[in-house]
Amino acid sequence: MSFLEVKNIDVFYDDVQVIFDLSLTVREGEVVSIIGGNGAGKSTLLRTLSGLMQAASGEILFEGRGIQAAPPEEIVERGIVHVPEGRRLFTLMTVRDNLEVGAYNRRAAPHLHRTLEEVYTLLPRLAERQAQIAMTLSGGEQQMVAIGRGLMAKPKLLLLDEPSLGLAPILIKSIFETVRKIADQGTTVLLVEQDVHHSLSLSDRGYVLEHGRIVMEGPAGELLADPHIKSAYLGI
Amino acid sequence: MIYMIEDTINGILMGSIYGLTALGLTIIFGVLKVINFAHGSLLMVGMYAAYWAVALTGLHPYLTLVLVVPVMFVFGYYLQDIVIQPIFRAEKNVREPITVIIVTTGVWYILDNLTLLVFGPHYRTIQVNPLRGRMLEIGGLMISVPKLWGFVSAMVAAAAVYVFLQRTRMGRAIRATSLDRDAASLMGINPYKVYNVAFGIGTATAGIAAVTLVPFYNVFPTVGVLFDIKGFIIVVLGGLGSIGGAILGGIIIGLIESVGPQFMTATWTEAIVYGLFLLVLFVKPAGLFGVKYDW
Numbered sequence: 001m002s003f004l005e006v007k008n009i010d011v012f013y014d015d016v017q018v019i020f021d022l023s024l025t026v027r028e029g030e031v032v033s034i035i036g037g038n039g040a041g042k043s044t045l046l047r048t049l050s051g052l053m054q055a056a057s058g059e060i061l062f063e064g065r066g067i068q069a070a071p072p073e074e075i076v077e078r079g080i081v082h083v084p085e086g087r088r089l090f091t092l093m094t095v096r097d098n099l100e101v102g103a104y105n106r107r108a109a110p111h112l113h114r115t116l117e118e119v120y121t122l123l124p125r126l127a128e129r130q131a132q133i134a135m136t137l138s139g140g141e142q143q144m145v146a147i148g149r150g151l152m153a154k155p156k157l158l159l160l161d162e163p164s165l166g167l168a169p170i171l172i173k174s175i176f177e178t179v180r181k182i183a184d185q186g187t188t189v190l191l192v193e194q195d196v197h198h199s200l201s202l203s204d205r206g207y208v209l210e211h212g213r214i215v216m217e218g219p220a221g222e223l224l225a226d227p228h229i230k231s232a233y234l235g236i
Numbered sequence: 237m238i239y240m241i242e243d244t245i246n247g248i249l250m251g252s253i254y255g256l257t258a259l260g261l262t263i264i265f266g267v268l269k270v271i272n273f274a275h276g277s278l279l280m281v282g283m284y285a286a287y288w289a290v291a292l293t294g295l296h297p298y299l300t301l302v303l304v305v306p307v308m309f310v311f312g313y314y315l316q317d318i319v320i321q322p323i324f325r326a327e328k329n330v331r332e333p334i335t336v337i338i339v340t341t342g343v344w345y346i347l348d349n350l351t352l353l354v355f356g357p358h359y360r361t362i363q364v365n366p367l368r369g370r371m372l373e374i375g376g377l378m379i380s381v382p383k384l385w386g387f388v389s390a391m392v393a394a395a396a397v398y399v400f401l402q403r404t405r406m407g408r409a410i411r412a413t414s415l416d417r418d419a420a421s422l423m424g425i426n427p428y429k430v431y432n433v434a435f436g437i438g439t440a441t442a443g444i445a446a447v448t449l450v451p452f453y454n455v456f457p458t459v460g461v462l463f464d465i466k467g468f469i470i471v472v473l474g475g476l477g478s479i480g481g482a483i484l485g486g487i488i489i490g491l492i493e494s495v496g497p498q499f500m501t502a503t504w505t506e507a508i509v510y511g512l513f514l515l516v517l518f519v520k521p522a523g524l525f526g527v528k529y530d531w
């Protein structure tokens with residue numbers, strides 16, 4: 001039994017198909033990257049996994065059970081937590097309130113205070129900023145809140161959509177270090193990125209998504225050394 | 237001079253009750269992003285509920301709160317759940333679906349006409365009414381006791397809603413949904429359930445307003461319309477979605493209505509109210525106080 005198993009899904013926006021017959025698996029404890037350029041369908045894939053969108057056909061199994069028809073709140077309760085592209089913080093709420101909302105689901109709610117301490121330990125900056133309104137934080141801090149809010153939901157599988165987007169190089173490094181730490185603490189991570197070098201460097205395996213199809217997959221090290229990836233994504 | 241002070245005080249008292257009637261409108265708008273055109277009708281339903289509770293039990297009007305508030309909460313909760321929610325689901329990708337506004341207008345017509353059918357067009361006033369015409373005299377100033385109670389109710393209700401939204405798990409979920417529905421979903425919040433709760437709270441506050449009005453106001457099937465129009469003006473003045481703004485906006489309207497006639501005829505005060513409304517819409521659409529959401 002796989003942890004996450006996506007089987008032959010097709011996804012549409014109205015009548016425009018953006019994901020074609022896509023299959024992938026994630027094993028428990030892995031860090032898996034999905035790389036691909038702008039418009040490849042990465043965010044759509046994550047939105048489908050978290051239930052914001054529904055696949056027109058195919059199956060999504062999590063811990064052996066089909067979730068392709070479940071609403072987002074049920075999927076969160078099962079343990080898949082999606083940190084969306086562009087952070088999507090509750091802008092007019094404080095950092096602390098954002099984090100507490102993260103622990104809304106029934107599985108996470110009883111552990112709120114304990115998880116909050118863990119998140120503050122992992123991201124000490126958030127403890128300093130806890131009373132601040134989320135909107136007034138810097139981009140890097142906002143990304144930290146987005147990740148921290150995701151962790152508050154006690155994910156078994158964390159879906160991260162381009163956490164490095166729009167950040168300065170030094171912050172990108174620290175975001176990826178944080179992702180590594182989260183994985184080391186035992187959370188399975190599915191990471192969507194355009195920053196191919198950083199994301200594959202910390203992943204076990206990777207998939208390459210182009211025009212809504214998986215065109216390549218394999219161990220992260222092999223992908224990093226692949227000539228197609230070197231020329232198309234790493235500019236070497 | 238003494239009249240001036242009296243009018244000012246009465247304006248503030250009555251205005252806070254107007255604010256209370258608008259409180260639910262602003263809460264529902266803040267979360268669902270649609271104007272609830274049935275709000276005045278919900279107030280009317282609450283007034284009939286309070287009227288009949290007093291008529292049948294002989295209780296002090298304010299004691300009917302223990303009955304009217306939960307009944308109105310449940311009524312609002314299921315009204316949204318059964319009647320309005322399907323429209324939201326059908327228009328999932330629209331942030332502010334206009335069809336929902338049309339449905340609330342339908343609810344307004346149905347409630348008003350159903351009430352007319354069942355209870356007839358008569359004006360009703362409660363008979364058992366320890367508050368009727370009661371006045372408080374403070375240093376020569378005459379202050380209406382039922383309106384003073386209304387003022388206290390408005391302040392307590394607004395503060396209670398505010399604290400609920402700030403401090404409780406459901407309150408935070410409501411605020412989160414109001415700020416970003418999809419992101420709230422991703423946090424495990426069922427937005428449709430939040431809509432039910434918000435609608436229930438909005439309707440319950442209309443119930444509180446109804447109880448405060450019944451001791452000095454006639455009950456009849458279209459009584460809500462009057463408060464509807466004031467309610468819309470108030471929430472625009474105060475800033476759509478703002479709790480403090482609703483109360484302050486109500487007080488402004490109350491003051492114009494009560495102090496205005498000292499200087500001009502009543503029709504002019506109405507013109508001023510509408511003029512202020514249009515001015516705010518044109519010049520400062522976020523409301524006089526500029527805070528769109530204070531929660």
Ligand SMILES: Nc1ncnc2c1ncn2[C@@H]1O[C@H](COP(=O)(O)OP(=O)(O)O)[C@@H](O)[C@H]1O
Pocket residue numbers: 013016018036037038039040041042043044045
């Ligand atoms: N809300 C939407 N409605 C219609 N088409 C969309 C929508 N969002 C994304 N798309 C289209 O779907 C495709 C995949 O987009 P997306 O999943 O956001 O790609 P990525 O995250 O890889 O950049 C793109 O062609 C994009 O234009």
Ligand SMILES: [Mg+2]
Pocket residue numbers: 042043044085161162
């Ligand atoms: Mg994307």
